Amino acid sequence: MVKQKIRCILLGLGNQGCEHLAAAIDHPDVEIVAGVDSSTERHTLIAKQFPMLNLTFFSQLEDIVSSGFIFDALILALPHHAYEPIWHKLLDLQKPMLKEKPLGRDYQEAKYFMQSAKLAKCGLRTAIQRRNHASYKFLFDYLKQHHLTVTELHAHLHLGKSGKKSTSTEHNWREDRRYAGGGALLDAGYHLIDLIQFLVGDFDVISSTMWNGQQADNGKDIEDRCWFTGRSAQTWIMLDTWVKGESDLQGGYIKSEQVLLQTSQGILRANREGVWCNNEQLFSSAKDWSNAMQKQLSHFAQNIDYNTWYDDLILDQLPAMRKIEEAYRLSSRY
Missing domain, CATH: 3.30.360.10 (Dihydrodipicolinate Reductase; domain 2)
Structure with a gap:
């Protein structure tokens, strides 16, 4: 039986997001199936840059929910300050998350993100290459x-x-x-x-x-x-x-x-x-x-497959x- 790839939505289509998209091309465990960015110009640019991924695009987080789009995990590549206002909405999706560093803008924010994700039973891993x-x-x-x-x-x-x-x-x-x-x-x-x-x-x-x-x-x-x-x-x-x-x-x-x-x-x-x-x-x-970057996605997939959110990298971030x-x-x- 062929193993199904983990379907990820990427939030943020800037430079860091593009690195994740490139790593996902032909990845054995993970596929990025959609991107979220408020700029429709970015949608057009990314579609031309990564035609092989056949991405679906959304302009905001709420559009994912209203569309009923099926996915397994989130990759977060937003500006540092963009997470705090939407964090509860991300947790409501009840999906594991791979978040670009830093874990937070300061220790207290990082601790809140980590502890609230744990309480919501949403695995959280920091992207460290x-x-x-x-x-x-x-x-x-x-x-x-x-x-x-x-x-x-x-x-x-x-x-x-x-x-x-x-x-x-x-x-x-x-x-x-x-x-x-x-x-x-x-x-x-x-x-x-x-x-x-x-x-x-x-x-x-x-x-x-x-x-x-x-x-x-x-x-x-x-x-x-x-x-x-x-x-x-x-x-x-x-x-x-x-x-x-x-x-x-x-x-x-x-x-x-x-x-x-x-x-x-x-x-x-x-x-x-x-x-x-x-x-x-x-x-x-x-x-x-x-x-x-590809190994990082593989580790994220392993965390999801085996529900292991306590490896050294995760524990080192706080x-x-x-x-x-x-x-x-x-x-x-x-």
Whole structure:
């Protein structure tokens, strides 16, 4: 008997939504059958971009219910501030949800989303890609197989963006802390904090510094760079997230990411292109996200099929949000 694919509706047809659509093409376990977005222009664009998916389009959540459309799960790729007003409507649908990070704009919102979903018996998983990427999975397995103790971990993620304020109303929410929740730390830093937890386990935040251009964090504006240090029982942790990055000397900025680990065997270095030990390459991989995104959908399908909503990734998200909140608190205490 052929197993039926899980029929998903995607809320939000922006850039992040498109990554989910691409991952769903020919996926063995999941199919995205419909998209929800208030922009009919997006409907037309997405239909042309992904004709093979034969999507049904809705303009708002209520249209799904009134149409009687049959589906099994939701994938949520909306702006950060868009969830709180409609969260009860999402829970009323009684469907499992894969929600783009961050879990919430702050710890309290994240905790509310997680606890209310549990009470409503709607499985909730956060979309986190880096721990699913082949390079970082190899690094994780290598540490375990060789029983390595990590004494220091240095991680950076520089997005290579201009940092200029957008003139498009579609993206203005990212420039307002009330709507976005935060900047470099909550957005890019969320990936690194989850990756650090994946590699070395839980840790405490010790210090944090955030800047917006040449100004220290004032608790109101969106930070474009964050540094923080942390400590676990065995590991010192240094993290650097930056919306811009180092200059490319041509008027732009260099996009880069890397994790450096000091171990008893020497220095391990990893990024999305491979893993090296003392500058000798151990593993190479494709840089893009396609495989990681597909694995993420597979894990979501497994959660649904076996009703398992307590794996490490799911359980790590509230601790990640608490670390982010603590970092914001420490950065603005002066």
